[in-house]
Amino acid sequence: MAASASSPNTAHLALPFFDDAHRALARDLLPWVAAQSVDERDDRAACRDWVKRLGQGGWLRYCVPASAGGALERLDSRALVLLRETLAFHSPLADFAFAMQGLGSGAITLAGSAAQQRDYLGAVARGDKIAAFALSEPEAGSDVGAMAMQAVAAPQGWRLDGQKTWISNGGIADFYCVFAKTDPAAGSRGISAFVVDANTPGLDSSAHIEVMAPHPLATLRFENCTVAREAQLGEVNGGFKLAMRTLDIFRASVAGAALGMARRALAEAVRHASTRRMFGQTLADFQLTQAKLGEMAALIDSAALLTYRAAWMRDDSEKRGVPPAGDITAAAAMAKMCATENASRVIDMALQMHGGLGVKVGTKVESLYRDIRSLRIYEGATEVQQLIIGKSVLRSVT
Structure with missing residues (x-):
């Protein structure tokens, strides 16, 4: 088709x-x-x-x-x-x-x-x-071990105190999977997870965050926020591994989202180039346009192969119940890094091809230009993915 x-x-x-x-x-x-x-x-x-x-x-x-x-x-x-x-x-x-x-x-x-x-x-x-996933803090984004929010055992269960920020669905979620320090001296090995209903006393999600591509974000404040013992999610001090396992599942899907935006940008570019007339011909008739479209298509396909490979590797490992043939985490990191970075390049080229229309508020390529930017940051910034991949390479040759 x-x-x-x-x-x-x-x-x-x-x-x-x-x-x-x-x-x-x-x-x-x-x-x-x-x-x-x-x-x-x-x-x-x-x-x-x-x-x-x-x-x-x-x-x-x-x-x-x-x-x-x-x-x-x-x-x-x-x-x-x-x-x-x-x-x-x-x-x-x-x-x-x-x-x-x-x-x-x-x-x-x-x-x-x-x-x-x-x-x-x-x-x-x-x-x-x-649903919402509450991991990041003002001083703990990529460095999860720097988390300051604490959960202290209380007679009624657990008392949570601290802040979470950049929380997607913040303010509209019905519940949050929240990560907090239960052993402050243990770094990332002292984190536990909890399910916290949005209407729990002591939780304030009213501090909305406005961003360039509008979607629900908020800072969460926990002050003497008490949850039942049954709200504990997984093992005590097992929260870091649980958060990383969760992110591993969905990191390749971030790459999928980037692919979708890049494919839309390419489709918009092809449509515009095929109809925009200049100097007696269409924009698509110029070799420079054809070269740009070819580069965009190659960037998309190369990212797609890494994305589909990462997803297949995880599914194959889960299906067979055996350790993966390769490093699933590194494969997901490659997919996330390449798909988001390549999509940014593709969308930028599509916008450039549209000329002045590309920066007009309300055009699709203009909104895509804003939408794609956050994907290079959330669920592990590009630089974090590079570190994951680099460490995997070093392990494979030593």
Whole structure:
């Protein structure tokens, strides 16, 4: 199927990384998301709307395992990548709404008690509850071990004090998977996780953060915020490993989202170049334009191969129940780094090709230019991915 500005090329679905179920999933999602019309001028209202629609459409069932009402036996990285790629092609905010349901509840899927999984995961899959992942702090982003927020054992359970910031879905979430120090002297080995309902006394999520590509973000303040003992998520002091396992699942899906935005930018560039006339011919007739389009396509395909490989590696390892043949974390880091960086280059070239229209507020390439920028930062900045990959290389040759 040829790509247009409203329909992506699906040739990549024929690659051997996917099976027929993945191909059917992507092709079923295409007409559904293309038929949606959401007013995104108010990002918080729009995000709630997207969660509701994605839940009613059955797409959020891919964010939880079958035991909790999910579509598949376990979280499937390739399904997540394809879903995010397709959603991001049409609406980066729809992609955000989908992704946060998975990331925000992922720690419960991995380590939640039977009661926690019963109380939260089904509601996440239906779109009845909005999830959030609360890890970053004002002085602890990439350096998770520098976390200052503390959780102290109390007669009623645990008392949480501190701040979290840059929290996606902050202020609209129904619950937060929160990470805090339970052993302040132990660095990253002294972190534990908790499920905190949004209406818990002592939690203030009113400090909204405005960013260049609007989506719900907030700073969370915890002051004498007491949760029950049963709110503990996983083992005491096992929070760092749990957070990293959660991010490992969804890091390749960030690359999927970047691919979707890049594919949309290429489709917009092709459409514009094919219709924009100058000097008696179309922009597409110029060899310089053709060279740029070729470079954009190569950047997308190279990132796609790394992305699909990383997702396949994780799924294959989970399916066989054996250690992976390669370093899954490094593969996901390569995918995330290359897909987000390449997408930024592709979108920049598409904007340049549009000339003055490219910077006009309201055009698709202008919004994509703002949307893509944060992907190079969140869930591990590009520099962090480089460190992960470099350490993996050193391990492989020593």
